[in-house]
Amino acid sequence: MFSSDGRKVVTIWxxxxxxxxxxxxxxxxxxxxxxxxxxxxxEQVVDNTWMLAILTPVIVLLAVFFPYALTHFRHRGGxxxxxxxxxxxxxxxxxxxxxxxxTVLFLAGFGTYQLLQNGSGGGQGPSPIAVPxxxxxxxxxxxxxxxxxxxxPTYGGVETPQLVLPADTDVELHVxxxxxxxxxxxxxxGVKADANPGVDNVAFVETRGPQTFHVRCAELCGLWHGYMFxxxxxxxxxxxxxxxxxxxxxxxxxxxxxxxxxxTYYPDPQxxxx
Amino acid sequence: xxxxxxxxxxxxxxxxLLGIGGWYVGWFAAHAVVGPSLNFFxxxxxxxxxxxxxxxxxxxxxxxxxxxxxxxxxxxxxxxxSLREKxxxxxxxYFGLCTDHKVVGIQYLVGIGFFFFIGGLNAMLIRTELxxxxxxxxxxxxxxxxxxxxxxxxxGMMTSGILGPFANYFxxxxxxxxxxxxxxxxALTFWLLMAAGVILETTIFFGGFPTGWTGYQPLGTQxxxxxxxxxxxxxxxxxxxxxxxxxxxxxxxxxxxxGLTWTRLPIFVWGVLSTxxxxxxxxxVLIAALSMAVLDRVAQTNFFxxxxxxxxxxxxxxxxxxxxxxxxxxxxxxFAIVLEILPVFARKPLWGYRLAVGGLxxxxxxxxxxxxxxxxxxxxxxxxxxxxxxxxxxxxxPTGLTFICGMMTLWRGRIRYSVPMLFCLAWFFNFFIGGLxxxxxxxxxxxxxxxxxxxxxxxxxxxxxxxLVFTFFAAIYYWVPKMTGFQLNERLGKVHFWTMFFFFNSxxxxxxxxGFLGQPRRVVTYANGLHFINVWVSISAFCLGGSMLVFLYNxxxxxxxxxxxxxxxPWGSKSIxxxxxxxxxxxxxxxIPVFSGDPYGYGEARPTTVPAGAPAGMN
Numbered sequence: 001m002f003s004s005d006g007r008k009v010v011t012i013w014x015x016x017x018x019x020x021x022x023x024x025x026x027x028x029x030x031x032x033x034x035x036x037x038x039x040x041x042x043e044q045v046v047d048n049t050w051m052l053a054i055l056t057p058v059i060v061l062l063a064v065f066f067p068y069a070l071t072h073f074r075h076r077g078g079x080x081x082x083x084x085x086x087x088x089x090x091x092x093x094x095x096x097x098x099x100x101x102x103t104v105l106f107l108a109g110f111g112t113y114q115l116l117q118n119g120s121g122g123g124q125g126p127s128p129i130a131v132p133x134x135x136x137x138x139x140x141x142x143x144x145x146x147x148x149x150x151x152x153p154t155y156g157g158v159e160t161p162q163l164v165l166p167a168d169t170d171v172e173l174h175v176x177x178x179x180x181x182x183x184x185x186x187x188x189x190g191v192k193a194d195a196n197p198g199v200d201n202v203a204f205v206e207t208r209g210p211q212t213f214h215v216r217c218a219e220l221c222g223l224w225h226g227y228m229f230x231x232x233x234x235x236x237x238x239x240x241x242x243x244x245x246x247x248x249x250x251x252x253x254x255x256x257x258x259x260x261x262x263x264t265y266y267p268d269p270q271x272x273x274x
Numbered sequence: 275x276x277x278x279x280x281x282x283x284x285x286x287x288x289x290x291l292l293g294i295g296g297w298y299v300g301w302f303a304a305h306a307v308v309g310p311s312l313n314f315f316x317x318x319x320x321x322x323x324x325x326x327x328x329x330x331x332x333x334x335x336x337x338x339x340x341x342x343x344x345x346x347x348x349x350x351x352x353x354x355x356s357l358r359e360k361x362x363x364x365x366x367x368y369f370g371l372c373t374d375h376k377v378v379g380i381q382y383l384v385g386i387g388f389f390f391f392i393g394g395l396n397a398m399l400i401r402t403e404l405x406x407x408x409x410x411x412x413x414x415x416x417x418x419x420x421x422x423x424x425x426x427x428x429x430g431m432m433t434s435g436i437l438g439p440f441a442n443y444f445x446x447x448x449x450x451x452x453x454x455x456x457x458x459x460x461a462l463t464f465w466l467l468m469a470a471g472v473i474l475e476t477t478i479f480f481g482g483f484p485t486g487w488t489g490y491q492p493l494g495t496q497x498x499x500x501x502x503x504x505x506x507x508x509x510x511x512x513x514x515x516x517x518x519x520x521x522x523x524x525x526x527x528x529x530x531x532x533g534l535t536w537t538r539l540p541i542f543v544w545g546v547l548s549t550x551x552x553x554x555x556x557x558x559v560l561i562a563a564l565s566m567a568v569l570d571r572v573a574q575t576n577f578f579x580x581x582x583x584x585x586x587x588x589x590x591x592x593x594x595x596x597x598x599x600x601x602x603x604x605x606x607x608x609f610a611i612v613l614e615i616l617p618v619f620a621r622k623p624l625w626g627y628r629l630a631v632g633g634l635x636x637x638x639x640x641x642x643x644x645x646x647x648x649x650x651x652x653x654x655x656x657x658x659x660x661x662x663x664x665x666x667x668x669x670x671x672p673t674g675l676t677f678i679c680g681m682m683t684l685w686r687g688r689i690r691y692s693v694p695m696l697f698c699l700a701w702f703f704n705f706f707i708g709g710l711x712x713x714x715x716x717x718x719x720x721x722x723x724x725x726x727x728x729x730x731x732x733x734x735x736x737x738x739x740x741x742l743v744f745t746f747f748a749a750i751y752y753w754v755p756k757m758t759g760f761q762l763n764e765r766l767g768k769v770h771f772w773t774m775f776f777f778f779n780s781x782x783x784x785x786x787x788x789g790f791l792g793q794p795r796r797v798v799t800y801a802n803g804l805h806f807i808n809v810w811v812s813i814s815a816f817c818l819g820g821s822m823l824v825f826l827y828n829x830x831x832x833x834x835x836x837x838x839x840x841x842x843x844p845w846g847s848k849s850i851x852x853x854x855x856x857x858x859x860x861x862x863x864x865x866i867p868v869f870s871g872d873p874y875g876y877g878e879a880r881p882t883t884v885p886a887g888a889p890a891g892m893n
Contacts (some may be wrong), residue, residue: 002838004484005686015588033790034723047719055710062706065681075621075688079365080846082877083503083622083687092682093626100674104667107717111667111717112660124656181586183651183726187792192722194652196587198455198580199494212619214801218726221491226798266581 003153003240005072013064017057023240025049027100034190037213037234039206040121040189046113054103085144123184125202126263133206136172139165142265143175143182143195149214158248163215163232166240174185175201176264183219186232188212194219200263207234284341285370293469296335300327306782308647313820320499323572325480329506333469340465345458357457361860367415371465376858379443380757381464383750386438387430390470391822396424398819403810405807409798417798419482426474426487426504430511430736433553433600434467436607437518440643440749441546443757444521447851447858450531450867455524463518463825464815470510477503486796488597491578491589495570495700500514500848502571505564512561512596515603522546535870540849540873545610548638549603550680555642556599563592565660589653593646604738606634606703608745609676612698615752616680618847619695620687623874630679636672638812640665650718651725659718673709692845697748704740706731713785729789732782740778747774756838758833759857766828773821782813820856849873 009113032048034041075081114120117129127271140151141163151159163186165171175184177195184203185192193203210233217228235243259265281287337343341359345764349355350470360367362372366379399420412420442460446453447604477483481498489508489887494501526547530539568576576582578589617624624630643665650659680702711733714720729820732780747770755761788807791802800808832838843852850867851858 003686024799028865033792040722044719044723047717048714050715051720052563052719055713059706059710062702064745066699066702067608069684070689071680073684074619077692081621081688083620085623085877086625086682086686087623089682092678093629096674096678097671100671103316104670106451106668108660108664111663111719114719115663120722122718122722123651123653125653127656129656169867180496181652185726185794187723190722192651192725194649196548196653199587199653203651214792216792216794216797218487219451220418220484220488220490220493220796221416222496225796226409226414227419 002154005068007065009068011059012068013061015101016064017060020060021053021056025053028052034187037211038050038121038207038208039190040118040204041188043114043117043120044190047111047120050110051107053238058103059234064134072266095131102226103174106257110168118206119204121190121192121205123203123205126200126202128202131220132170132206136170136204137166138172138174140164140174140176141176141184141193142258143184143217144178145222146217146228148182148184148217148230151261152244153261155244156255157258158244158255159258160247160251162230164240164243165205165232166237167207167232167234169207169237171207172205172206173205174263178265180221181219182221182228185216185218187214187216189234198264198266199261210234210236218229280366284339284344285366286340289339289370289465291334292339293336295330296338297328299335300324300329300331303327303331304738308402309444313868322499322502322576325499325502326506326568326572329473329502333466333473333506333507333510335466337462337470342371342458342462342465344351345449345604346399346693347865358442359458360660365750371458371461373453373461374860375442375446375454375457375460376465376757376860378460378869379439382434382438382467383420383754383757384462384551385468385471386435387429389427390435391826392471392475392620393424394428394819395429395619396420398574398816401815402423403798404800404808407800407802409875412798414481414798415484418484418486418796421506421796422483422486423477424880425476426507427471429487429604430474430508431740432510432746433515433602433603434518435493435548435746436611436683436749437522437553438464438609439468439548440520440542440753444753444851445525445543445546446529447527447854447862448543448849448873449529449534450850450868450869451525451529455523455529456521459517459521461884463514463521465512466514466517470507470514473503473510474507475503477501488593489564489567489589490593491567491570492580492584494567494589495579502568504569504884505786509564509568512557512564515553516558516561519550519557522550523554526550531866531869535869538629538869538872540614541627541634542610542614545607545613545632548610548634549606551638552599552603552606552641556596556603559592560596560600563589564594566592570638586647587652590649590652591645591654595642597648598645600642602637602736604742605705608701608741609634609637609673610643611745611749612701613676613683614849615694615748616683617699617876618752618845618849619692619698620684620877621690621846622673622683622874623876623878624679625682625685626675626679627872627874629675633675633679636675637669640669640672644669647716647721650721663716663718672712692751693764693771694748694752694845695761695766696745696771700744700771701741701748703775704736704778706746707783708736708740713734722807723792724789727789728785728793728856731795732785732789734779735782735785739782744778745893746776747771750829752845754833755844756851756854756856756858759838759840760833761838762832763828763836766787766824766831770821770824770828773824774818777814777818777821780817781811784811784814847873848875 028048036042117132142149150163175193175195176198182195189205193201213232301324303329359373478498481501483501483504569575576584578584646662647666784807
């Protein structure tokens with residue numbers, strides 16, 4: 001089927017793949033982003049690990065093929081010498097097409113399955129399709145140039161400058177914007193959702209233990225885009241209850257100036273972005 | 275003829291003067307239309323219509339000055355049709371409208387090279403800023419303008435990076451023709467691009483623009499007037515691309531020499547044809563989207579202003595419907611160059627010709643079906659995400675065909691490592707990394723973290739710089755001896771290659787890690803923990819910039835000072851362009867050649883092309 005060179009490359013490839021794949025998965029897998037800060041982040045790590053496991057043999061194939069071919073078939077000397085006029089090989093082609101197609105279809109199928117599990121932390125628009133079952137804490141993320149504020153509709157619509165979430169809770173994030181397009185990116189929680197003016201972009205996250213996480217804007221939104229970040233916290237549920245009460249008290253004097261809670265807001269008077 | 279006498283007429287000097295004059299005509303005219311008076315010197319609000327009209331009239335003046343109106347007017351006055359203009363004469367041909375496809379190719383090479391250099395300098399300025407985690411060198415607005423200028427210049431100009439210089443020069447030769455189908459349109463595409471490049475740079479006089487190369491709305495609506503430069507630049511590039519694509523398709527379809535059937539076309543011609551199809555179908559969408567954005571600003575329409583009933587998603591969709599084919603407009607010519615050059619240096623026929631063609635066409639088709647993978651988390655069509663994930667990952671299959679065809683061409687060859695070959699082999703390395711990381715980006719769950727981060731930025735630099743720019747240089751080292759008749763220094767070429775290859779990877783590979791660790795794109799600040807990676811990347815980037823200087827030195831030294839004449843066929847290629855003298859005479863062929871096979875007959879007895887000998891001087 002294959003020439004002796006071909007058999008050699010294929011053998012080395014199979015042996016090295018069998019050795020390399022578990023090593024790569026075991027060594028790199030635990031360090032893959034974004035970590036295990038939430039259920040969604042964990043699923044992303046699983047996804048990344050699977051992809052790495054599938055792609056390792058592909059990397060090994062090229063890492064074996066090219067050094068072999070480039071050293072073995074090198075022609076030294078000034079004269080021109082032609083190689084054999086091989087123009088096709090149905091066996092190689094069938095193998096190649098089958099393997100790449102199966103890999104791709106598997107990756108797409110696996111990704112779709114993972115995506116529909118819990119939404120993978122991505123913004124799903126106003127009518128999400130991958131919705132975790134059970135009760136969820138709604139939190140609104142309002143982006144504007146150049147900061148995020150957070151609104152807790154189930155706690156009287158109080159608005160805070162910092163995102164604090166209770167541990168081990170399903171949270172329903174409603175991301176919206178007042179001006180340009182922003183993107184709410186909570187790195188450790190594995191959440192990313194664009195904030196569009198006039199749009200309610202819903203993302204879900206299942207928090208785990210207490211931790212600090214970073215929030216950054218991930219969509220270019222103008223002058224101070226680079227400074228649009230702050231920290232958030234996941235705290236034990238009792239601590240969260242105390243915190244939200246303190247916020248309600250602290251912001252009571254300004255609460256009456258806030259607009260009524262709504263899925264989206266427009267600045268009044270209506271104006272163009274900015 | 276005195277020098278002064280020569281400067282009068284339709285040439286670049288006249289064009290620049292008329293361009294500036296036209297700018298002022300448009301500026302005054304728009305003020306007269308919009309304002310009740312012309313006292314704009316005391317006006318507080320910026321009259322943006324005047325800026326747009328200034329640019330448009332400036333471009334028209336520029337083209338009139340070059341003489342693009344002469345032929346249509348002559349035809350109106352009843353003069354006979356002609357296809358050629360200003361093709362004889364010395365160096366002056368290169369500074370004006372010339373319909374010789376070889377002159378246009380060299381104009382493109384120098385013009386695009388110039389703007390590529392400017393775009394590269396912008397990258398150096400970006401990396402200077404990122405030497406420290408906090409912003410320090412540039413004001414935040416200036417930084418964003420530099421980021422936007424770098425991205426827009428590269429994504430706009432380099433669309434024609436291979437089609438401009440090399441397709442214009444070699445497509446007619448490779449298909450056995452004496453000219454392109456529409457020679458004047460061919461010249462027009464080049465001069466439009468030059469006008470566009472200048473317009474983009476003038477943004478610095480009007481406050482720059484904060485949107486990056488994507489120009490997202492409604493950020494674009496609130497930006498400084500400088501954003502009009504971005505809109506007009508990209509719209510002009512879009513027009514240039516559409517015309518270039520149409521010209522290429524018409525030429526390849528209608529002007530092939532006898533015997534040159536579809537299965538005998540050089541793979542480079544197939545690559546150009548696929549790219550041209552992408553250009554013709556994608557670029558008009560960009561022109562439409564940008565026109566709407568300009569109207570939003572100057573005519574108070576609300577296409578993209580959601581507070582007034584428009585939609586920012588409309589812009590995102592229109593932009594990426596262009597924007598994703600656009601990245602394949604950049605990548606496909608690279609595939610074609612690699613597959614064209616490999617057989618020459620592996621001394622074997624191109625392996626799996628039909629599959630290679632199928633790969634190119636497959637990428638062309640699929641690239642129109644993937645654009646919403648840029649919008650996975652934008653909040654539209656959550657239920658369409660699996661489809662876009664699938665279609666995006668399917669592109670690996672035709673791309674993989676390019677890989678296997680290239681790899682099997684190397685297999686059992688007699689490989690020689692000349693400079694063009696080194697750049698082609700680097701393509702495999704770079705594009706492989708770009709492709710693998712693309713799998714992470716195409717997977718929606720994984721994309722939650724990588725989207726909008728330095729990971730995606732590193733990914734597209736691997737595919738575009740690693741894919742297009744490396745093959746751009748492969749094509750330069752391979753074909754410039756034919757285009758100019760002079761050899762490029764091989765030793766300096768190898769120094770250029772190894773420094774560029776090493777520092778390219780040293781620059782962009784760490785950025786995958788920075789992205790995985792959470793550094794977003796286009797930010798002026800980053801977390802302190804990422805300081806080391808960013809300093810490493812910046813220093814590597816400066817060295818990468820330095821490797822371009824090696825190239826520049828080599829190019830100028832070899833072509834201006836050393837001037838070692840190149841043999842007609844320095845690489846031992848069997849392709850037809852190498853059987854013509856270097857540089858190629860004005861009419862290419864004394865007599866139209868007859869093809870009896872493809873140009874890859876290495877190790878085969880039969881001749882591939884018969885340039886039939888005939889009396890010289892035939893038109």
